[in-house]
Amino acid sequence: MTQDLAEAFARHAVSTRRADLPPAAIAAAKTFLLDTLGVAIAGSSGANVQTVLDLAAQWGPGEEATAWLGGRRMSAGSAAIVNAYLIHCLEFDCVHERAVVHPMATLLSALFAWCEREAARGRPVSGDRFLAAMAVGVDTAGLLGVATDSALRFFRPATAGGFGATAAIANLAGFDIATTRSAFGHMYGQTSGNLQAHLEGSPLLGLQIGFNARGAIAATDLAAAGMQGPLDVFTGRYGYFSLIEQDVHPERVTSVLGREWQIEKLSHKPFPSGRLTHGVVHGLRDLMMQHGFAADQVAEVVCRAPPLVLRLVGRPNVPDPASNYAKLCLPFVAAVFLAKGRCDVPDFRGEALRDPEVHRYAALVRLEPDGNTDENTLDPQVVEVRLTSGQTLSITLPRIYGHPAVPLSAADNEEKFFRCCRHAVPPVPEARAVVLRDLVTGIEQLGNVADLVAAVAGKA
Incomplete structure (x- = not known):
């Protein structure tokens, strides 16, 4: 150099x-x-x-x-x-x-x-x-x-x-x-x-x-x-x-x-969780809006992601996680969204960490490598959902919600700020x-x- x-x-x-x-x-x-x-x-x-x-x-x-x-x-x-x-x-x-x-x-x-x-x-x-x-x-x-x-x-x-x-x-x-x-x-x-x-x-x-x-x-x-x-x-x-x-x-x-x-x-x-967990929430949100299925119709969720995601948030779900562990566990974060339709500050503390419904959904989530060799990228990601009917739905995310290419609006930024003040x-x-x-x-x-x-x- x-x-x-x-x-x-x-x-x-x-x-x-x-x-x-x-x-x-x-x-x-x-x-x-x-x-x-x-x-x-x-x-x-x-x-x-x-x-x-x-x-x-x-x-x-x-x-x-x-x-x-x-x-x-x-x-x-x-x-x-x-x-x-x-x-x-x-x-x-x-x-x-x-x-x-x-x-x-x-x-x-x-x-x-x-x-x-x-x-x-x-x-x-x-x-x-x-x-x-x-x-x-x-x-x-x-x-x-x-x-x-x-x-x-x-x-x-x-x-x-x-x-x-x-x-x-x-x-x-x-x-x-x-x-x-x-x-x-x-x-x-x-x-x-x-x-x-x-x-x-x-x-x-x-x-x-x-x-x-x-x-x-x-x-x-x-x-x-x-x-x-x-x-x-x-x-x-x-x-x-x-x-x-x-x-x-x-x-x-x-x-x-x-x-x-x-x-x-x-x-x-x-969302108040590791940035590397946001892709699966983004994908689930968009798939549910586009196809109209409910969380209780989900049989399996697969997230195909770069190595950084698998390495840092691909940890297993555990029955009684510490708050910091849960925020950095992709299956848990995905399960919070499926169980509650949101991912917010109260969802990662106290009894919420032991919510049996969240842990039931977490068991349905798995990660797979996508073949990307870049060790410092979190996208693109593919989120695939298999429904109890047997139907499989998939979405490819070139960028994850919150990125400058898929940004929060000024109103969304203010809403987050005021929500944080209430928390x-x-x-x-x-x-x-x-x-x-x-x-x-x-x-x-x-x-x-x-x-x-x-x-x-x-x-x-």
Whole structure:
């Protein structure tokens, strides 16, 4: 590898401004900012959130930033951990499909905490500047995933996400290229995130995102203080693309950086489950609408999908799954839709996880490989349903609902946001949700994005 990706990412981070973003990128930034805040608010109903909140406050007490759950104040790094966990714990946050990265969870949790700390020091960050930093962060995290053809070995939303958050903070901090490269080096020293947590459905999965969000704040602090980090962290002998990712194509980064905005390539999650489970729900929904059959007429469901789907969500249904396991189990997610005609937040917690009707339908669902050799794609997929009458129905999905080619409408995005607010513990009153939506819509007019945090935490 001859291209210096650290130099390329650093140059992009320090030079990008709001005026560089096309209207489509700005619209996407607002769409997925609202979406991410909504799923974080709903995340207050997730498992282990109080434990994470209490421990994070012990790890980093202080008054620098706000944990969105209850508005508790703590250090910026600890607030980033809590808020990252809130964003990801329901498996409801947006994703860059080609990169296999959830960029917003690490990015926004770190960025908002850093901005709050800056505001407390008399240096508020405007919404206009915040939009540019968001775009930089998504470009960095997304293109780190796009650059590789290797099968996922580490948890990319955490590993790539940390570099995205570092680039975004560097943009707001006014770093030069050398300081930004140093910050990348300090981030690399903290980079973490394993797939074992994903395999077992462990709540550590969301915490790994939080650890890297905290790492991004620490990395930029170290670089700002003049402490030198390693420089060739992506393409060096022991760099990111040697140890964490392989089969790398640097030209995929350099050919589009600053030209194609990755924030426009994000996919919604219409359902609170692993994105790789969404194809079977999309297929079942469309087949049932087109052919008019009911769930109790289904004898078998077969999903033919690429290797990424089989590897990450092809796990067996179990009688009493943990919430995280169930959300990442394709047969269970398909069965939820068949049993209830929906897939929503309450369907993956408490007694719903042991619903005998759901488990009866899950036993009818199986996955098969489709012969695709791409280790980083989730489509196309084929969903086939055999009815009790013997009739077989099939649908091919070139893209899955939520992808930019099959997007949620603006109205659907708002509906998801308001529904997430109702799922919060306690539920967010609609009047407050409307205020929050309007703040995001007009974020360019915000003189201090900390005001947005106060609204999310119910302190405005």
